[in-house]
Amino acid sequence: MTSPILLDGRSLTRAQVVAIAREGASIRLDEAQLVKVKRAADFLAEKVGGGEPIYGVTTGFGSNADKLLGAHRVRDELPGGNPEARDGTLMEELQHNLIITHAVCVGKPFGVDVVRAMLAIRVNTLMRGHSGIRVDTLRALAELLNRNVIPVIPEKGSVGASGDLAPLSHLAIVLLGGGEAFYEGERIPGAEALKRAGLEPVRLSFKEGLALNNGTTQMLATGVLALATMDTLIKTADLALAMTLDAFAGRTGAYAEQVHALRPHPGQVAAAAEFRRLLEGSTLADIAYHMVPRFRPWLADSWSDPAEQAYRFDISWDWVPATQRHGKEAFYSRFLPFKGGKKHQPQDAYCLRCAPQVHGAVRDAWEQACRVFDVELNAVTDNPLVFPDAEGAMVIEDQVISAGHFHGMPLALAMSYVKAAIPVLASISERRTAKLVDPANNDGLPAFLIGNEDATDSGFMIVQYTAAALVNDLATRAHPASVYSVPTSANAEDHVSMGANEARHVLEMTEDLGHVLAMELYTAAQALEYRQDMLNAARTLALRGDWQALASKIAGAPRSDSPHYARFEEEVRALMNALASAEDFHGGTAVRQALASLREHIAFMQRDRAMDGEVRLMCELVASGRLVAGEA
Secondary structure (H helix, E strand, O other): OOOOOOEOOOOOOHHHHHHHHHHHEEEEOOOOHHHHHHHHHHHHHHHOOOOOOOOOOOOOOOHHHHOOOOOOHHHOOOHHHHHHHHOOOOOHHHHHHHHHHHHOOEEEEEHHHHHHHHHHHHHHHHOOOOOOOOOHHHHHHHHHOOOOOOOOOOOOOOOOOOOOOHHHHHHHHHOOOOOOEEEEEEEHHHHHHHHOOOOOOOOOOOOOOHHHHHHHHHHHHHHHHHHEEEEEEHHHHHHHHHHHHHOOOOHHHHHHHHHHHHOHHHHHHHHHHHHHHHHOOOOOOOOHHOOOOOOOOOOOOOOOHHHHOOOOOOOOEEEOOHHHHHOOOOHHOOOOOOOOOOOOOOOOHHHHOOHHHHHHHHHHHHHHHHHHHHHHOOOOOOOOEOOOOOOOOOHHOOOOEEOOOOHHHHHHHHHHHHHHHHHHHHHHHHHHHHHHHOOOOOOOHHHOOOOOOOOOOOOOOHHHHHHHHHHHHHHHHOOHHHOOOOOOOOOOOOOOOHHHHHHHHHHHHHHHHHHHHHHHHHHHHHHHHHHHHHHHHHHHHOOOOOHHHOOOEEEEOOOOOOOHHHHHHHHHHHHHHHHHOOOOOOOHHHHHHHHHHHHHOOOOOOOOOOOHHHHHHHHHHHOHHHHHHHOO
């Protein structure tokens, strides 16, 4: 059991929010900071007692701000008394009604992790001591979290200013004994949840309704969890790129440090460095073109050695006769005249070569959002703001100031940036998956990564279909919600952020991004094993020292009585020596670790088999983050 996380209004981190939301960490309140919380509440009580008009305390809310509360209810003047008599003062009724009338969200409930994050964030912002909430009320809110009373909050209903009014009202209504809550896995009335947890309902005092429901808490909580998931997915995308590059026996020059020093966008530089780390130890990357054989379907007479009969492939090269080398002498002085799987070109496709620029731009979007959210986590976002010790205060408006910290545009725009980045990262991943399965573009790997000797196998064909469908879906959902304000509250709130929608969209979209990356890793693992095994089969053949056995895998060989035969033999022997002197062919150290971890759960696919369970498992592995943590 981890120690409770101390909330003081100033030092809450995204990692702590994730620990509270997803790992069940509890919280405790900083006692020194509670002194400031009490000071603000006492100040409000003092001013109300002196008859001062204060927005949201002795006035209505929003477009009702011009209405002052009277000394008693108007209906109390009816002959025979008020038929709707209520307990408490008008000021208490005002705060109570604010919560119960604003809890009007619709849709399926947020996950427990989102609501736990909301509770922690709301408690933390109130700990700053500028909201006027009483210490006892704040402790009661904290106890909802610590006793795992999780308010039921439907997902849709916030426009992101004045903060997340509707969802926060669903959160607060349970504190009053209303609404619904999840408790010990059961969805029950809020009053029953409080009772089972040993808690009492709260009666709200001055401004406490506003303190509880006015702020950016839902969009902040949802966004923090989305950013935590994105952190894992960015690392996963980097790993997928590295595994795919190894499967292509690709080129790493595009990731060189000196290259990115010339265009030093921080994310791009970091992505290239990560690729270099992941590919460190690879004996596949940057190998000579002539070393790489291409796939040829297995036949019964493909291999003469009994041990080699277990191969799921045959291999081949084409010999380039001397008559076809004119004007290419410089090239063939470096490379042997054999065409196998790799095209004779000095650069890879964009989905490989431009990965630092694309993955890096996504990193930059994520980093920018993290900076914004780190500020917001320890900000005060309700209204009005209470400054009981303001120097030089002459009137109440100098100490209770109406402002706009509840407006979620800083968060909304940051989420819009991430939202646009998600289909970009998914799209480049899907392009790599498509390249892996396409025999015209996969550098000598089998079509759809399956032997298919009998023409009955589809292999990984439809995996790419699913990735393509997800990319399209993500692209159609990437339109920013933040650009479309719909005024509310009789036009008193005439510009809103829609940040709650934005953050919710991003959190939802991360799931499908994870699925796309899972499709690439699932496919790349199959491709990498084919590439390793084909190259190592060629190496094993070379290690025998029988150049003619290797020559049997080479098409276009001259006849033994041809004047070119001696040259052919010399060049085949050179290929044999190059393969024999090479190390065992394998991916980078980190890539090998990930492949081994993946293979603990999903075996290489020799022949077509049901893939639905494997795809589901692959998605779960990516979502868990275990592949990038090395814990699968």
